[in-house]
Amino acid sequence: MYTVTFDLDGTLLRSPFWRLHLRPWLARVAQAQSATVQDLWDPLDQAADALWRTGDWVGAFDWGTLIEKTLGMALPSLDDPDPQAVRRLVMPYVAQTLPQLLRLPVRYAVVTNGLYAYQVPYLRALGWLGWLSPVITPDLAGTAKPDPRVFSSLGSVLCHVGDRPDHDTVAARRAGVVAVQCGPRPTGHDRVDRLANGHVQPDWEIEDFRELPQLIQRLLAQRTRGYSRDDALRR
Ligand SMILES: [Mg+2]
Structure with missing residues (x-):
């Protein structure tokens, strides 16, 4: 078959992960830091792009690790x-x-x-x-x-x-x-x-x-x- x-x-x-999990979390962090979602997103996006360009096509989508390394924070796990x-x-x-x-x-x-x-x-x-x-x-x-x-x-x-x-x-x-x-x-x-x-x-x-x-x-x-x-x- x-x-x-x-x-x-x-x-x-x-894009449910972005709309229901990652972006809302970034918005909460941004608010607490008097920053914008864009302020937090830009370095993450750049870090992902850098991994992509080196050929790490798995790491480039691993937002949990990217957030840990770039922002020094832990992305909450996605429950139900x-x-x-x-x-x-x-x-x-x-x-x-x-x-x-x-x-x-x-x-x-x-x-x-x-x-x-x-x-x-x-x-x-x-x-x-x-x-x-x-x-x-x-x-x-x-x-x-x-x-x-x-x-x-x-x-x-x-x-x-x-x-x-x-x-x-x-x-x-x-x-x-x-x-x-x-x-x-x-x-x-x-x-x-x-x-x-x-x-x-x-x-x-x-x-x-x-x-x-x-x-x-x-x-x-x-x-x-x-x-x-x-x-x-x-x-
Ligand atoms: Mg698509």
Whole structure:
């Protein structure tokens, strides 16, 4: 059976770790120090970027360690997030399309650049860990998108659905996986692999999740007819 992989932030959910945990904590610390969130965020972002540039693609997303080393503070651990708050961050049409997706003969998994401890609690709060497995994170894979090795434990991947060309599309194309751009491309380019083709294009572009069941069926049909990846890309 084929696996369809999803990016998490900006594809399934609107960055729950940032919105519900990291940013609120930074805001509390900033208030206590008569500073701004930006004052605290900038050195963290720079430290993460410095690690990224040295090739430490796991450390660049390890916000707990970055906060400890940069701010000399401990980020509180993430306990059970409020399911209602998480539900409000589900991307448009994901929940509505879910019944259709679950009827298709494929497995679903997550390939995210957020660490396991920062992503899985939100998927658990939504009750999504039953249909989304495994959740591949940098600390488990030992690397991050756009390194194609993030897909290496997943067997046959039908397509990868994501929002960031510089992470999702590049990783998928490098792995020989069909790249699906979902929704508008975010502005800004942080954590870019300078060796990546800056003009890389996704194989398919969809506006939102409503188009996904049909696309998956189409890709499945092409695969079962024995088409190669390149054939699958011809519309
Ligand atoms: Mg994303």
